[in-house]
Amino acid sequence: MRTQPSPQRRVLIIYTGGTIGMIKNAKSGTLEPLNFDNIQRHLPELQEFDYHLSAHQFNPPIDSSDMRPALWARLVNIIAEHYESTDGFVILHGTDTMAYTASALSFMLEGLQKPVVLTGSQLPIGVLRTDGKENLINAIELAAAADDEGRPMVPEVCICFGNRLLRGNRSTKASADHFDAFASYNCPPLATIGINVNYNQNQILHPSGEQRFTPHTELDNSVIAITLFPGIRPQFIEYVFENPDLRGIILRTFGSGNAPQQPWLLNAIAAATEEGKVVVNVTQCDAGAVEMGLYETGNQLLKAGVVSGGDMTVECAVTKLMYLLAQDLDAEEVRKLMSTPLAGEISVPQCETL
Ligand code: ASP
Numbered sequence: 001m002r003t004q005p006s007p008q009r010r011v012l013i014i015y016t017g018g019t020i021g022m023i024k025n026a027k028s029g030t031l032e033p034l035n036f037d038n039i040q041r042h043l044p045e046l047q048e049f050d051y052h053l054s055a056h057q058f059n060p061p062i063d064s065s066d067m068r069p070a071l072w073a074r075l076v077n078i079i080a081e082h083y084e085s086t087d088g089f090v091i092l093h094g095t096d097t098m099a100y101t102a103s104a105l106s107f108m109l110e111g112l113q114k115p116v117v118l119t120g121s122q123l124p125i126g127v128l129r130t131d132g133k134e135n136l137i138n139a140i141e142l143a144a145a146a147d148d149e150g151r152p153m154v155p156e157v158c159i160c161f162g163n164r165l166l167r168g169n170r171s172t173k174a175s176a177d178h179f180d181a182f183a184s185y186n187c188p189p190l191a192t193i194g195i196n197v198n199y200n201q202n203q204i205l206h207p208s209g210e211q212r213f214t215p216h217t218e219l220d221n222s223v224i225a226i227t228l229f230p231g232i233r234p235q236f237i238e239y240v241f242e243n244p245d246l247r248g249i250i251l252r253t254f255g256s257g258n259a260p261q262q263p264w265l266l267n268a269i270a271a272a273t274e275e276g277k278v279v280v281n282v283t284q285c286d287a288g289a290v291e292m293g294l295y296e297t298g299n300q301l302l303k304a305g306v307v308s309g310g311d312m313t314v315e316c317a318v319t320k321l322m323y324l325l326a327q328d329l330d331a332e333e334v335r336k337l338m339s340t341p342l343a344g345e346i347s348v349p350q351c352e353t354l
Contacts, residue, residue, distance in 0.1 A: 009052070011051050011089070013054070014058075014091045015092045017064065018098075018121075019094060019122065021036070022034065024127065036057040045137065058071075062094075064096045064098060076105065076109060077215075087143070103315045109213070111212050115142060117159075118158070122181055131162070139160040161182045171184050172313050190204050205343070219325075222245055225318050232260075246272075248280070255285060259297060279306045281301060281309055282309035320342070
């Protein structure tokens, strides 16, 4: 389906940092962060949009390796503050942790009814072969796009990169150097961008009429993600699992959710579960889902109290767990919700039980 964005839509661009915001100083030839207060002066192409563009800048801009829950809360507050007066949001972000931010925001911006489009680039916007201009222009276009009745085309948290619009909580950074840096292995793109923007209407989520926009700023980061590997030392696992401050564990298992059937691991998981810790199983594979009922190894994990993360990315599982642990829920409710889709992050209800 093709749509013409309606004129004079209002888009807020939030620059957090990352490669995209760098521009060459004409005199010294060095790369410096762009002043986003004057974004249209620096990027005259943007004047061709018939939108009202405004900008908000993190000061100082950060490399996205420094992204953290307090800054996600800041993004939520900025969006909430401008929510009524803005049609769509573009977040410029370093690519390295963009998938974590997109995942976190998809839960923190509950009942979102407007597009929040994250983008960045592999080359600074101020260098000749940059992918930044195209990504930024596409992101603005998608954040502003509305149907004939003025309703936003994609009222979700998304990542726009390399001519595709991906659901944020399904995305992962897949390449450190290709312009097509992001992949969404378990969910098709929400839109592809060519001469026209082709929306994948069947995939796009629209909140129901009764859902109200409810921003959340609290996250509990008492979580850890552990990648299993052959030869992992029991003492290290036990040391981490026994930490009294730990509330949630993302276990990155093999294949369709398998782990060593060693008593030390199963006992450590069972003890942690008993103490009210939430243990979630996600696969180390890029594509596909955890199915613990499939092999005896997975079955043992189920018995020890592990819950299925289905086909969630690790970025999504970590941030979803932080979000749920900050809600007023008991461990059993958190376990149940980890396997339940809240924002399109998991393909089917993963209610694997014994
Ligand atoms: N290190 C940078 C960052 O994630 C890379 C980038 O912007 O793409 O902030």
